[in-house]
Amino acid sequence: MSKKSIYLIIGLIMTSIVGLIILQLRLIQTGLEVNKERYDRAVQSVLKQVADEVEDNEEAEINLTLNNGYAGGVPGGSTVYGEVYIGKPTSGLLSGRAIRTYPNSLRLRAQFANRNLEERIDREAIHKKMVKELKNAGIEDELEYGIYDTRQQRFLSRNGRLLSVAGSDTSRHEDLMHGDYVVSLFDNDPSIPGEIRAYSPDKDSVVYSSLYGNFTISLLFVLIILGCFVYTIYVILRQKKVSEMKTDFINNMTHEFKTPIATISLATDSIVSPRVSNDPEKVQRFARIIKQENKRMNDQVEKVLQMARLDKSRLNLNLTAVDLNDVVQSAVEYICLQVEPRGGTVTTDLAADPSVVEGDMTHLSSLINNLLDNANKYSPDPPEIQVCTRNVPRGVEVNVTDHGLGMSREARKNIFDRFYRVHTGDRHDVKGFGLGLSYVKTITEVHNGTIEVKSELGKGSSFIVTFPYRQPE
Numbered sequence: 100m101s102k103k104s105i106y107l108i109i110g111l112i113m114t115s116i117v118g119l120i121i122l123q124l125r126l127i128q129t130g131l132e133v134n135k136e137r138y139d140r141a142v143q144s145v146l147k148q149v150a151d152e153v154e155d156n157e158e159a160e161i162n163l164t165l166n167n168g169y170a171g172g173v174p175g176g177s178t179v180y181g182e183v184y185i186g187k188p189t190s191g192l193l194s195g196r197a198i199r200t201y202p203n204s205l206r207l208r209a210q211f212a213n214r215n216l217e218e219r220i221d222r223e224a225i226h227k228k229m230v231k232e233l234k235n236a237g238i239e240d241e242l243e244y245g246i247y248d249t250r251q252q253r254f255l256s257r258n259g260r261l262l263s264v265a266g267s268d269t270s271r272h273e274d275l276m277h278g279d280y281v282v283s284l285f286d287n288d289p290s291i292p293g294e295i296r297a298y299s300p301d302k303d304s305v306v307y308s309s310l311y312g313n314f315t316i317s318l319l320f321v322l323i324i325l326g327c328f329v330y331t332i333y334v335i336l337r338q339k340k341v342s343e344m345k346t347d348f349i350n351n352m353t354h355e356f357k358t359p360i361a362t363i364s365l366a367t368d369s370i371v372s373p374r375v376s377n378d379p380e381k382v383q384r385f386a387r388i389i390k391q392e393n394k395r396m397n398d399q400v401e402k403v404l405q406m407a408r409l410d411k412s413r414l415n416l417n418l419t420a421v422d423l424n425d426v427v428q429s430a431v432e433y434i435c436l437q438v439e440p441r442g443g444t445v446t447t448d449l450a451a452d453p454s455v456v457e458g459d460m461t462h463l464s465s466l467i468n469n470l471l472d473n474a475n476k477y478s479p480d481p482p483e484i485q486v487c488t489r490n491v492p493r494g495v496e497v498n499v500t501d502h503g504l505g506m507s508r509e510a511r512k513n514i515f516d517r518f519y520r521v522h523t524g525d526r527h528d529v530k531g532f533g534l535g536l537s538y539v540k541t542i543t544e545v546h547n548g549t550i551e552v553k554s555e556l557g558k559g560s561s562f563i564v565t566f567p568y569r570q571p572e
Contacts, residue, residue: 105335112328116321123317127310134306138299139279142242145232146282146295152228153220153284161211165204212285216248216293217255219285225295226259238305244297245275250290274298340513359392366392416459416545418570423495424454426464427486434471434484443482445471451488451495456566462542463566469535470499470562477560478503494548494567502559511552515540539564547571 211219225246233242245257253267254275269276278298283291299305366385375381431445438445474484478501487498506514514536539562543550546566554560 105332105339108335109332116324116328119324120321123321127314127317130310130313131306134309135302138238138302138306141236141238142280142297142299143282145229145236145238146244146280146297148232149225149228150282150284150286150295153225154287156221156224157211157219157285161204161207164207212288212292216246216250216284219292220246220255222246222256222259222261225256229259241301242297242299243274243278244280244295245272246284247275247294247296249293255293274300356396359396362392363389416462416570418457419460420455421458421460421463422455423463423488423497423566424449424451426460426467427488427497430464430467430471431486433468434475438475438482438484441481443475443478443484445482445484445486448485448487451490453490453568454488454495455568456495457569458546458566459542463546466539466542466564467497467499469539470564473535473562474499474501474503474560477501491565493565496563496565498561498563500559500561505556505558505560506552506554507556511554514552515550 229242229244243258246255247253248255253264253269254262254272255267256262257272257275275296275298278296279302280297280299282295284293284295285291366388369375370382370385375385427447427449431447435445471484471486475482478484480503483502485498485500487500489496489498516537540550543564543566547570548564548566550565551563552560553563
């Protein structure tokens with residue numbers, strides 16, 4: 100898959116995710132507005148019911164006074180003079196509560212209307228009614244409310260508690276004065292004598308609380324989608340990198356096999372030539388070349404097959420006592436045969452004592468050889484390689500340092516991946532399949548060791564491998 104296609108997929112998925120997030124936020128915002136409106140309507144309805152009961156109580160008191168013979172009494176069966184409707188007309192028709200009026204009833208009502216508001220209300224009854232209606236409406240949070248006298252412009256009570264003259268000042272109740280809920284008391288009077296004013300300090304938490312579950316679930320789903328998206332892109336990019344590394348591996352393997360095959364072919368053609376076949380020395384020379392190139396090709400095949408079979412979960416180690424100083428010394432003697440013709444040097448500082456660990460001799464030797472071979476290959480100038488051993492709390496540490504090409508941060512993150520090879524710019528003489536360091540890491544892990552790499556471009560690299568003295572049971 101090309102980079103253009105990958106970027107297109109990323110763009111489309113990101114656009115879809117952003118669109119879903121915006122849509123979800125709008126739905127949540129709509130839900131908040133609906134909840135707020137529902138809450139406001141419920142509180143306003145409670146206040147209205149309380150106000151209606153206050154008016155009904157006064158109406159009942161007026162009727163009781165009339166029935167008890169106010170202004171000389173009214174004998175049973177007296178003529179009804181008319182009806183007064185309390186309320187506002189609706190669609191041209193009178194609506195509201197019809198109040199029977201007897202002689203002198205208007206005077207009595209006027210007397211009630213002229214009384215102070217605190218004489219016309221029952222503060223304790225209002226509080227009980229308020230608590231009951233709030234509970235019936237499902238409003239469990241605390242609601243601040245007060246009885247406001249519009250004529251005296253002061254609060255008579257707050258939350259059922261009688262206020263003193265100083266405590267009734269509106270400056271002490273700014274929250275109620277600027278509250279969202281106001282219902283008039285005795286709104287049938289020409290001048291409304293009072294109001295019930297309310298304020299909900301927990302309104303926002305109540306409105307939001309019903310959506311916390313939806314918001315949490317929505318956020319969880321968005322995070323899952325984002326996580327899957329990131330993982331998918333990671334897998335795509337990873338597979339693309341693996342594909343490129345495998346392609347590079349096939350190209351390198353083809354080149355590595357092509358050279359010895361071509362050499363063997365030329366040597367064979369030379370042997371069958373009459374001028375060479377009659378010369379035993381030349382035949383022997385070309386035969387050695389064929390044997391050497393055949394061994395070289397066989398080593399390459401074995402290396403590939405070894406990595407194909409290598410699985411740390413199925414790898415059986417032949418554990419013995421291995422002296423790492425001896426292993427390093429043998430590996431250094433071998434690599435010197437390649438370094439010295441290039442004018443390079445290999446120095447050792449085998450300070451580890453004791454230097455014996457429990458491990459597989461064959462694999463540990465191959466590991467050290469791979470690190471030294473890597474140091475030699477990636478040193479364009481005459482190699483300067485140092486190999487050190489020392490004791491650390493966990494076991495024995497082996498440090499292989501070179502002053503070669505070095506690596507970038509990106510290369511350091513991938514060098515232990517199978518088939519990965521560090522780019523060497525315009526240098527094409529660094530051969531290999533990208534399997535050596537992968538093998539090193541695998542063998543280190545199966546020996547319960549650790550490996551660390553330190554490197555800077557142009558300053559060389561250091562590979563630090565640590566092996567425990569004994570393997571866990």
